[in-house]
Amino acid sequence: MSMTNRETSTDRSREPAAVQFENVSLHYESGPEILRNISFELPRGSFHFLTGLSGAGKSSLLSLVHLARRPTSGTLKLFGVDVTRAPRDVLPDLRRRVGFVFQDFRLIDHLSALENVALPLRVAGLRDRDIRRHVTELLDWVGLRDHMDALPATLSGGQQQRVAIARAVISRPDILLADEPTGNVDDTIAVRLLHLFVELNKLGSTVLIATHNEGLVDRFNAPRLHLEDAAIYRIGPPSGLLSERLEQAIKGGGSLR
Amino acid sequence: MRWFRSTLPIPDGGATKSLMTIAGVMVFLAVLCLAGALVVQNMIGRWHTEVTGTLTIQVMPRFGDPAEADALTSADVDNVVREVTKIRGIQSVDVLGEADIRALLEPWLGSSKMVADLPLPRLVSVTLNEGVRLDVPTLQTSLEAIAPGVQVEDHRRFLSGLIVLARALSALAWLLVALVAAVTSITVVNATRSALTNHWPMIELLHAIGAHDHAIARRFEWLGARAALTGGGAGLVLASGAIFLIGGLARNVQSGIIPDLTLGAGDWVALASVPVCAALLAVAATRWTVLRALKRML
Numbered sequence: 001m002s003m004t005n006r007e008t009s010t011d012r013s014r015e016p017a018a019v020q021f022e023n024v025s026l027h028y029e030s031g032p033e034i035l036r037n038i039s040f041e042l043p044r045g046s047f048h049f050l051t052g053l054s055g056a057g058k059s060s061l062l063s064l065v066h067l068a069r070r071p072t073s074g075t076l077k078l079f080g081v082d083v084t085r086a087p088r089d090v091l092p093d094l095r096r097r098v099g100f101v102f103q104d105f106r107l108i109d110h111l112s113a114l115e116n117v118a119l120p121l122r123v124a125g126l127r128d129r130d131i132r133r134h135v136t137e138l139l140d141w142v143g144l145r146d147h148m149d150a151l152p153a154t155l156s157g158g159q160q161q162r163v164a165i166a167r168a169v170i171s172r173p174d175i176l177l178a179d180e181p182t183g184n185v186d187d188t189i190a191v192r193l194l195h196l197f198v199e200l201n202k203l204g205s206t207v208l209i210a211t212h213n214e215g216l217v218d219r220f221n222a223p224r225l226h227l228e229d230a231a232i233y234r235i236g237p238p239s240g241l242l243s244e245r246l247e248q249a250i251k252g253g254g255s256l257r
Numbered sequence: 258m259r260w261f262r263s264t265l266p267i268p269d270g271g272a273t274k275s276l277m278t279i280a281g282v283m284v285f286l287a288v289l290c291l292a293g294a295l296v297v298q299n300m301i302g303r304w305h306t307e308v309t310g311t312l313t314i315q316v317m318p319r320f321g322d323p324a325e326a327d328a329l330t331s332a333d334v335d336n337v338v339r340e341v342t343k344i345r346g347i348q349s350v351d352v353l354g355e356a357d358i359r360a361l362l363e364p365w366l367g368s369s370k371m372v373a374d375l376p377l378p379r380l381v382s383v384t385l386n387e388g389v390r391l392d393v394p395t396l397q398t399s400l401e402a403i404a405p406g407v408q409v410e411d412h413r414r415f416l417s418g419l420i421v422l423a424r425a426l427s428a429l430a431w432l433l434v435a436l437v438a439a440v441t442s443i444t445v446v447n448a449t450r451s452a453l454t455n456h457w458p459m460i461e462l463l464h465a466i467g468a469h470d471h472a473i474a475r476r477f478e479w480l481g482a483r484a485a486l487t488g489g490g491a492g493l494v495l496a497s498g499a500i501f502l503i504g505g506l507a508r509n510v511q512s513g514i515i516p517d518l519t520l521g522a523g524d525w526v527a528l529a530s531v532p533v534c535a536a537l538l539a540v541a542a543t544r545w546t547v548l549r550a551l552k553r554m555l
Contacts, residue, residue, distance in 0.1 A: 068465065069555055089469075091555065096467030108459050110268055122265060123468045167466075 016080030024074035052227035099173030277488035284492030294430035317406035333404035346389030485539035489532030
């Protein structure tokens, strides 16, 4: 991919965090609290895993960052913008800066792999020929060159997942969120996909990956946010394997309270 | 056009096909109702002009020796014409010839041979200048003094009932047009809701990746407008055929009883605009429905 690093670490230190939770709580209707008074921030260019048991609230936390819902209380800021109070019409532009790999992929059945991946670029208003060039390049990179015109139903689970990931990263989002992105692939593919996230992180994206695959998390030297009993805990990175740049990003971030 | 179409790949579903059919039927009905309203309005306009711009004076025939009676009647007519010509605001005064009078009576009394021996009243047609209104009772009184039994008819009494009836028919036709528009709007809203339900996963995804509500709505607006224009165009063609057919049948009757049912160029422009109005209505209804549904999401 012909990507260039858009930010420097010096620039980042002056800018507000990519994601900032301040005493955020969340509950659905009259249900129990999913998140209780949690505070943390993800500096720009950082890489974090989000872990926790099934039902701990990982997807709910990601949905807040992805602007699918607002917190019940507290303040959530993306790039310094208070999205808990921001008017609704400013949110689409913020959403375009956030890539999301859905747990259930959410591929559109009647669209080819190429058209599925192209959706964020269409939403952004790119021209057809630019869209085709970018998407072809990325699908080639994730190993789906021969399946560009295939409909999702004809792809394996792993291939669908790669299409979903390609769609999330095609517009080089400032924040990349992934909800169990390796749930349907074997370990070899999972590591390869995570390396894709690492590469994007190197190019400046802030990455947050929700997973329950502890073994996979242990292979990557990134800090972990752990959700348990509606509270969040930070678990520091083990001795790691990540690139120097990623290590710098990790050192610069994670100001958990 | 590309801007209006929107490049979001929301597919054209079955809902727009049914919308196309319904739009065709609705435009067909709306065009017929509108044509009816326009014909009636034109008729009222013509009648109104006749009522306000003309008078007919009926000079009764004298009885007695035919030659003498005819001379006296002619003298009455001359006196009436002389008197009426003195009035300010008169554009023209024309005495209808006997042949014209018999031709006028033919639809009611049969061939002119059958009424040849009947003493007929003489008719004087008076055309007023635009905007001039005469005091008919006063004129009647003054003319009676010079021509006994004369009657001044300003048609108002005869036509006022017809005009009220025509206006009621016209109002009814417009009401039908409004009802068709309302039903079309409701149909469009339901069809759009159906399309939204069918494509909701995709809409949620587009929303999630940053599509603005207006961009999503625009795609549905395009689908609705296209269905309304296509179906409406077909409806217009069918309705135009029906109007030509009815107009032709009415002309064949050749009777003064059936009024002129022709439409002017402006009327046809109005009728041709019905599918466009249907498309605009579809756009508005679709936009309202889609934006309302999207506002339920953050």
